[in-house]
Amino acid sequence: MIQSLEELEFDNQFTRALPADPEEKNFRRQVSEACYSRVSPTSVRKPQLVSYSREMAEILGLSPDVVKSQEFAEVFAGNKMLEGMDPFAMCYGGHQFGNWAGQLGDGRAINLGEVRNQQGEHWTLQLKGAGPTPYSRLADGLAVLRSSVREFLCSEAMHHLGVPTTRALSLVLTGEEVQRDMFYDGNPRMEPGAVVCRVAPSFLRFGNYQLLAARGEIETLKKLVNYTIQTDFPELGEPGRETYLAWFEEVCRRTAEMIIHWMRVGFVHGVMNTDNMSVLGLTIDYGPYGWLEDFDPNWTPNTTDASGRRYRFGNQPQIALWNLVQFANSLYPLIEEVEPLQQALDQYADRFQEGWQEMMAAKLGLAAFQAEEDVPLIESLQEVLQVVETDMTIFFRQLALLETDAGLDDEALIAPLLDAYYAPEKVTGEARAKICDWLRRYQSRLNQDGTDASTRRERMNCINPKYVLRNYLAQLAIDKAEEGDFSLINELLDVLRNPYAEQPGREQFAEKRPEWARHRPGCSMLSCSS
Numbered sequence: 001m002i003q004s005l006e007e008l009e010f011d012n013q014f015t016r017a018l019p020a021d022p023e024e025k026n027f028r029r030q031v032s033e034a035c036y037s038r039v040s041p042t043s044v045r046k047p048q049l050v051s052y053s054r055e056m057a058e059i060l061g062l063s064p065d066v067v068k069s070q071e072f073a074e075v076f077a078g079n080k081m082l083e084g085m086d087p088f089a090m091c092y093g094g095h096q097f098g099n100w101a102g103q104l105g106d107g108r109a110i111n112l113g114e115v116r117n118q119q120g121e122h123w124t125l126q127l128k129g130a131g132p133t134p135y136s137r138l139a140d141g142l143a144v145l146r147s148s149v150r151e152f153l154c155s156e157a158m159h160h161l162g163v164p165t166t167r168a169l170s171l172v173l174t175g176e177e178v179q180r181d182m183f184y185d186g187n188p189r190m191e192p193g194a195v196v197c198r199v200a201p202s203f204l205r206f207g208n209y210q211l212l213a214a215r216g217e218i219e220t221l222k223k224l225v226n227y228t229i230q231t232d233f234p235e236l237g238e239p240g241r242e243t244y245l246a247w248f249e250e251v252c253r254r255t256a257e258m259i260i261h262w263m264r265v266g267f268v269h270g271v272m273n274t275d276n277m278s279v280l281g282l283t284i285d286y287g288p289y290g291w292l293e294d295f296d297p298n299w300t301p302n303t304t305d306a307s308g309r310r311y312r313f314g315n316q317p318q319i320a321l322w323n324l325v326q327f328a329n330s331l332y333p334l335i336e337e338v339e340p341l342q343q344a345l346d347q348y349a350d351r352f353q354e355g356w357q358e359m360m361a362a363k364l365g366l367a368a369f370q371a372e373e374d375v376p377l378i379e380s381l382q383e384v385l386q387v388v389e390t391d392m393t394i395f396f397r398q399l400a401l402l403e404t405d406a407g408l409d410d411e412a413l414i415a416p417l418l419d420a421y422y423a424p425e426k427v428t429g430e431a432r433a434k435i436c437d438w439l440r441r442y443q444s445r446l447n448q449d450g451t452d453a454s455t456r457r458e459r460m461n462c463i464n465p466k467y468v469l470r471n472y473l474a475q476l477a478i479d480k481a482e483e484g485d486f487s488l489i490n491e492l493l494d495v496l497r498n499p500y501a502e503q504p505g506r507e508q509f510a511e512k513r514p515e516w517a518r519h520r521p522g523c524s525m526l527s528c529s530s
Helices: 013-017 054-060 070-075 145-161 206-214 218-232 241-265 313-335 338-363 371-384 392-399 410-420 429-449 453-461 471-481 487-495
Strands: 036-038 048-052 088-090 093-096 099-103 109-116 122-128 167-180 189-200
Touching: 013 036, 013 109, 013 218, 048 054, 048 070, 048 145, 048 487, 054 145, 054 167, 093 206, 099 206, 145 167, 145 189, 145 471, 145 487, 206 218, 206 313, 218 241, 218 313, 241 313, 241 338, 313 338, 338 371, 338 453, 371 429, 392 410, 392 453, 410 429, 471 487
Parallel strands: none
Antiparallel strands: 036 088, 048 167, 088 109, 093 099, 109 122, 122 189, 167 189
C-alpha cells in the first residue's frame, strides 16, 4: 500500500496523445480543434474529509492513514497538486432533452490526471465542483454538499449492486458557502460547498465525438476514436474502418447491458442526454436520479423533465437507442456507409430484448427464459404491479418467499407481499383477485421449472436487492450532514456495500418510502441544480 500521496504514479495518456486547447487562460469560450483545455482547480478555504470509499482507495493502493490525512483533503478539494498531475477539462457537446446543445464540456469537472495503480490499471481522477473551467458558461463550476452526497453514495451503491458505473473515491467539504436555487423558483439559499472525486478508466462520452463531427473537425475526431480504441478497447485490434465498426458494436452492447441493469434494480437516471452517456457503458453523472419505489414506468425524478417525461423509467431503453443513433451519426464520417452502423443499432435492440427477458426470468427465480410461457407472464406482471401502489424493490425481494403449494387460499398466498404495498388496505376485491390470479400462474410456472424452493430463493436474493439508495434515505443523510453530522452518510455507505444480504438490525434501511417523503423536496423530484 502507498504510504504517501507523492507515491502515486501518474501516466497521463489523454493529454499526451490528444490535441490541447492552445489558450492557457481560464475564461469561458468556444474551443475548436481540441479535445480538452488545461485548467487548475480553484483553492478553497478549509477542506475537510467527510467520507471515502475504502474499496476505491484500495484499488488505487492508498492506505487508510493516507486517506485520513489532511494532505488528502487538500489534494482532493483541489488545493494542492501532486507531481505528475496534469489537470484539464474535456471539450464535448451533446443533445439535451432531444435537442442539439452545441459545445457543453466539463463545466464543473476537472480531471487531475491518470493514475497507474500497482496492477497496471489506469484510473482517471476527476474532481466535481472544483471551480470554473472554459466550459462553465454562466455557472460557477462549484457543487454543494447536497448533490455531492447523492453522487458519492450512488456511485458506490451502484457498483455494489453490480451495475456498470463510474466510482467515487472521496467526499470533501470546502469550508465555503455556495448559492443555489434548488428548483429554479427564485428562492436561492446558501449551502455548504463540497467536492467529489470521481474515478473511472475514462470519462469519454458520446458528446466528445459528436461535437467534433458537428464542427467538421474530422481529423481530430479520427485521433480521438483511434486513441479510445488503442487505450480502452485494445482487444479490437489496430484502428481502421472495420475496427471502428467493431468498436461501435461494442459500445452498443455495453450500453444495452448497462440499461438492463438499470431496469433490473429500478434505477432511473433522470437526465440521459448524450453528453451523459459513457462510451465504456458506465453509468455516469449522478444528478436528478432516483429509484423506482412505486412501480410506475412513467415516473421521472427530474423536475425539468416533469412535463415531457422523456427520461422516465420505462423509456430508458428507447432513449439509449436514440442516443446511440446520434453517436452513430458522429461516426459516419469515418465509416461513410449507413448500413453497417444500422446493423450495430439493430444488434443493440436484439441484445437488449434478449438480455431483458433473461434478466426478468432471473428476477422471478426461473432457471431459463421460455418465451411461450414467460412473455405473457412477464407482461401481465407489469400490469399487476400497477393495480395497487407497489414498491418494486420490496415486491421482488418478498416474492422469493412465495410458497408453491397450489392449495393456498388468497390470504395465505398474498401474505408475503403485503409489505410491498403502500396502501395494503386497498388490496381487496378486484385488485386482490388480479394479483392472486397472477401469483397462481407464477406458482404453476415455478412448479414447471422444477427448481427447489431453497435454490430459487437464493437465486432470487442474488439479483433482487434488499437495499437501494432510496431518495429519502439520501435526504436524511444530507439533512444530518448539513448540521455537521456525517454518521448517516457513512452508515448508508456501509449498508449499501452488501445490498443483497439480509443485514439483521438494519431493516429500517430497506423500508418503503414513508408518507412524509412522498412530496418532500429531495425525496421525490429533483432538479439539475446543485
